[in-house]
Amino acid sequence: MITSKTFGSRAFDTVIIVVLLAVSLATLFPILHTVAVSFSNPAIASSGTITVWPKGWSWNAYSRVMDDKQFFTSLWVSVERIVITLVLGTAVTYLAAFPFSRETRDFRMRNIYLWILLIVGSFNGGIIPNYMNAKNLGLFDNFWILVLPYLFNFGNILLVFNFWRNLPKELDDCANIDGAGPWVKLITLYFPLSLPVLATISLFTIVNTWNEYFQAIVFINNPHLLPLQTYLQQIVVTIDPTRPEEIGKGGSLSEVSNQTLDAAKIALTMLPVLFIYPFLQRFFIHGITLGSVKE
Amino acid sequence: MTKWLRNDQFHYHIMLLPVFVLFILFQIFPIYGVTLAFKHFIPTKGVLGSPWAGLEQYKFLMQNPEIWRVLRNTLIISVGKLITLLIVPIVLALMLNELRVKWFKRSVQTITYLPHFLSWVILAGIFRDILSTHGIINHLMETIFGMNPIMYLGSNIWFRPIIILSNMWKEMGFSTVIYLAALTSINSTLYEAAEIDGASRLQKIRHVSIPGIAMVIALLATLSLNGILYAGFDQIYNLYNVIVYDTGDVIETWVFRNGLVGAQYELGTAVGLVNSVIGLLLVALTYTLAYRFANYRIF
Numbered sequence: 001m002i003t004s005k006t007f008g009s010r011a012f013d014t015v016i017i018v019v020l021l022a023v024s025l026a027t028l029f030p031i032l033h034t035v036a037v038s039f040s041n042p043a044i045a046s047s048g049t050i051t052v053w054p055k056g057w058s059w060n061a062y063s064r065v066m067d068d069k070q071f072f073t074s075l076w077v078s079v080e081r082i083v084i085t086l087v088l089g090t091a092v093t094y095l096a097a098f099p100f101s102r103e104t105r106d107f108r109m110r111n112i113y114l115w116i117l118l119i120v121g122s123f124n125g126g127i128i129p130n131y132m133n134a135k136n137l138g139l140f141d142n143f144w145i146l147v148l149p150y151l152f153n154f155g156n157i158l159l160v161f162n163f164w165r166n167l168p169k170e171l172d173d174c175a176n177i178d179g180a181g182p183w184v185k186l187i188t189l190y191f192p193l194s195l196p197v198l199a200t201i202s203l204f205t206i207v208n209t210w211n212e213y214f215q216a217i218v219f220i221n222n223p224h225l226l227p228l229q230t231y232l233q234q235i236v237v238t239i240d241p242t243r244p245e246e247i248g249k250g251g252s253l254s255e256v257s258n259q260t261l262d263a264a265k266i267a268l269t270m271l272p273v274l275f276i277y278p279f280l281q282r283f284f285i286h287g288i289t290l291g292s293v294k295e
Numbered sequence: 296m297t298k299w300l301r302n303d304q305f306h307y308h309i310m311l312l313p314v315f316v317l318f319i320l321f322q323i324f325p326i327y328g329v330t331l332a333f334k335h336f337i338p339t340k341g342v343l344g345s346p347w348a349g350l351e352q353y354k355f356l357m358q359n360p361e362i363w364r365v366l367r368n369t370l371i372i373s374v375g376k377l378i379t380l381l382i383v384p385i386v387l388a389l390m391l392n393e394l395r396v397k398w399f400k401r402s403v404q405t406i407t408y409l410p411h412f413l414s415w416v417i418l419a420g421i422f423r424d425i426l427s428t429h430g431i432i433n434h435l436m437e438t439i440f441g442m443n444p445i446m447y448l449g450s451n452i453w454f455r456p457i458i459i460l461s462n463m464w465k466e467m468g469f470s471t472v473i474y475l476a477a478l479t480s481i482n483s484t485l486y487e488a489a490e491i492d493g494a495s496r497l498q499k500i501r502h503v504s505i506p507g508i509a510m511v512i513a514l515l516a517t518l519s520l521n522g523i524l525y526a527g528f529d530q531i532y533n534l535y536n537v538i539v540y541d542t543g544d545v546i547e548t549w550v551f552r553n554g555l556v557g558a559q560y561e562l563g564t565a566v567g568l569v570n571s572v573i574g575l576l577l578v579a580l581t582y583t584l585a586y587r588f589a590n591y592r593i594f
Contacts, residue, residue, distance in 0.1 A: 012496055016390045017399070023387065024406040027464065030421045031409075033431060037424065048434035096314040099307035107307050117314075118593070120322055122578045126567020127547075128554050129328025130321075132342055137320065152317040158593060182306040211414035214529065218555065229416045236420035237533045259424065266420045273412050280412060281405060 028052075031270070038062070038263035045260050061264035071265065073224055074231040081146050081227055082209045089151045089205055090198060097160035098186050121154050127218070134219055145219045146227065150209065156201045163197040164190060200283040203276060210272060232269055236262050332565040352565035361549070362566070368455075369545040372526040375459040377519050383467045385512060388474035389500055404475075407468025419533030422461055423448065454539040462530060473515065474508055481507040514589045517581050524570050524577075546570055 032052040037045050041056025049055065065071055099107050100114060125133075139145040171193075175185050213229035220226055226234075299305045328342055335348045356362050387407070394400045410418065425431050426447040433444040447453045481504065489499045526545040535543040546566065554563015585591035 009496060013393070016393055020387075020390055020394075020399075020403045023467075024403050027407050027410060027468065030418075030425055031413075033425060034421045046429060048429045048431050051431065092313045092317065095310040099310050102307070106303065108304065109307075113311065117318065119575075121318070123322075123326070123575050124571050125325035125329050126564060126571055127551060128331065128560050128563045128567060129325040131555060132328045132331070132560075133321070133325040137324075148317065149321045152314050152321070157314070182303055182310070186310075207412050211412075211416075213414065213416050229414055232420065233416045233533065237416065237423070262420060263424065266417055270413060270417055274409075277409065277412065281408075 034263045035267050038260055038267045040260060042260045045263075058260075061260040062268075064261050065264050065268065068265075070223060070226075070231060071228070074226050074228040077143075077146075077225055078210060078228040080143075082206055084147050085150050085209045086202055086205050088147070089153065089156075090202060092151050093153065093156045093160055093201060094194070094198070095186075096157050097164065098182065098190070100157065101161040101164040117154055131218060140219055141222050141225065142219075143225055146212075146215055146225070149215070150212070153201075153205075156204070159201060160194065160197050163194065167193060196283070199279075203280050203283055206276060207273060207280065228269055232265055236266065329564060329568055329571075331561050332568045334561060336560050348561070352561050355562070356565060361544075364541065365544050365546055365549045368542060369524060369526045372455055372458055372531075372543075372545060373523050375455065376462050376527065377516075377523070379459055379463040380466055380470055381512070381516055381519065383463055384470035385474055385508075387467060387471045388478055388508075389504055391471065391475055392478040392504065393496065393500075404468065404471070407471065409468070410465040411469035413465070415527075415529040415533050418461070418465060419530070422457075422534065426457070448534060449536060449538045451539055451542045454535070454543045458527070458531060458534065458543065461534075462527060470515075474511065477508040477511040478504060510589055514585055514591055517584050517588075518591075520581050521574070521577050524574055 029052065033050065036050050036052050036054045038061050039054035039057060039059070040050055041058050042060065044050065044055045100110060102110060104110050134140060134145055139148070171189065172185070175189050180189065211229060213227065213233050216225070216227050216230040217233070220230070331342055331345075332352055333347055333349060334342070334345045335351075336342070337345045391400055391403060427433070428444045428446055432447070433442075436442040437444065445453065447457055485503050485507070486499055489503050494502065524546060526547070528545075528547040528551070531543060531545055532548050532551070535548065547570075550563045550566050550570075553559050554567070582591070582593070
């Protein structure tokens with residue numbers, strides 16, 4: 001594109017750069033602030049003067065997290081939940097995507113099933129029918145309630161089969177001529193080709209499973225089955241700093257020391273997301289537009 | 296049996312079996328629980344055995360002033376979110392599109408869509424800290440403007456703006472991606488033609504860029520109407536408290552508190568049912584509109 005280098009044009013660029021810098025800083029500030037608080041001296045943290053750099057450097061909050069047994073129990077539950085959801089969920093998605101990637105004349109029930117999944121799936125009975133249902137299924141206070149409802153994900157199935165439908169038709173024809181049945185095609189033909197789309201849905205699954213906290217609030221009482229985000233929700237959020245009786249106290253010792261401790265737990269819980277963020281970034285734009293061209 | 300094995304249709308159904316089982320267990324089964332909305336629930340008799348109560352719950356609801364408050368809050372918050380998340384990402388995308396410095400563009404994007412991947416539990420923890428009476432925001436306001444500390448999350452004036460703005464903060468970068476993708480697909484000869492005609496950069500934005508993405512804007516605006524009855528449970532549930540029920544209590548939080556925690560199962564189901572039915576109609580309506588006018592298809 002041709003861009004004239006007039007004074008007005010330069011000024012325009014400057015304004016844009018300043019605004020975008022401000023937006024970026026505003027985005028990073030709360031996150032950096034929390035990390036800074038977690039490394040600060042509790043007494044200084046409570047004065048509210050910390051910006052994005054720790055004051056009175058201290059590992060105290062992190063060494064206190066190390067003593068928190070529940071934190072590690074919950075971390076383990078989250079890890080187990082992610083691994084199982086990832087393996088089973090990807091398998092369910094991958095298998096279901098194959099029939100849906102067929103032409104209607106090949107798989108006759110295709111459109112009927114898709115519409116049923118879409119329409120019935122859009123109807124959410126609401127929180128209470130789901131609660132009753134899980135109770136009836138005996139999944140109350142059971143690890144599997146954290147996994148089973150998340151294995152079927154219509155969006156992921158869509159993503160995979162639309163990806164396949166964009167592959168050259170000739171591939172499938174060749175496989176037919178060689179006498180490959182559905183299972184052979186599924187495993188030997190489509191699997192190597194699907195690695196990008198499988199990476200995309202895996203990353204989505206990891207982040208979503210890691211971030212999910214509400215299921216355990218409703219269905220889990222046993223502290224040994226509490227995922228990390230639910231545990232964090234209970235310690236950071238349920239303790240309400242805006243309750244009238246606590247206003248103005250501002251400086252009681254327990255509250256002061258909890259501020260840095262909570263910040264440390266928040267920072268540690270953010271860490272895995274930050275860690276896979278570069279990968280997410282690589283795949284998710286791809287993921288959004290993946291399979292968006294339909295014939 | 297061998298005849299079946301040679302039929303692809305049979306294998307396709309086997310492949311779909313796990314999905315069907317899960318779908319029946321977690322989508323179809325809960326639907327019978329919806330009948331609770333029209334029943335007197337007696338725990339020992341279960342959902343099926345409990346006697347019918349007709350429209351009693353709905354009559355009770357209409358007389359309950361809380362429901363109107365909750366409905367109003369839901370609409371105000373979700374419309375506020377809808378508008379901010381339509382305008383701000385478009386402006387951001389237009390700005391990013393003007394820049395020629397690749398690394399800067401990419402850095403801004405990387406930074407702004409990071410919060411999308413953080414949960415509201417984490418973010419609520421962060422916002423509760425920085426917005427508290429002895430948090431950094433109050434500290435800055437005090438040193439710069441000499442303002443008295445404000446309890447932002449305990450104030451009926453501030454709560455809705457904070458919900459709408461913090462949601463904008465979290466999602467604006469992510470929403471920008473789609474507009475930016477649309478902008479980069481505009482044919483560059485259009486800009487060159489405008490350049491030859493002597494258009495300034497602002498005029499190019501006004502007459503080339505914006506018309507170029509008008510279709511995408513209309514499409515996303517239409518699809519976002521789906522969520523009008525969902526003000527964002529995770530966010531509000533983790534940020535609100537008793538003091539701000541007047542302005543911050545929304546349908547989902549109300550149903551959770553009264554229906555599930557308060558064990559008024561029939562009432563909670565009744566409200567949830569209305570919400571789900573309207574939600575379903577909205578999905579059907581918006582997707583039909585999107586299909587008619589933008590040829591948008593899901594599969």
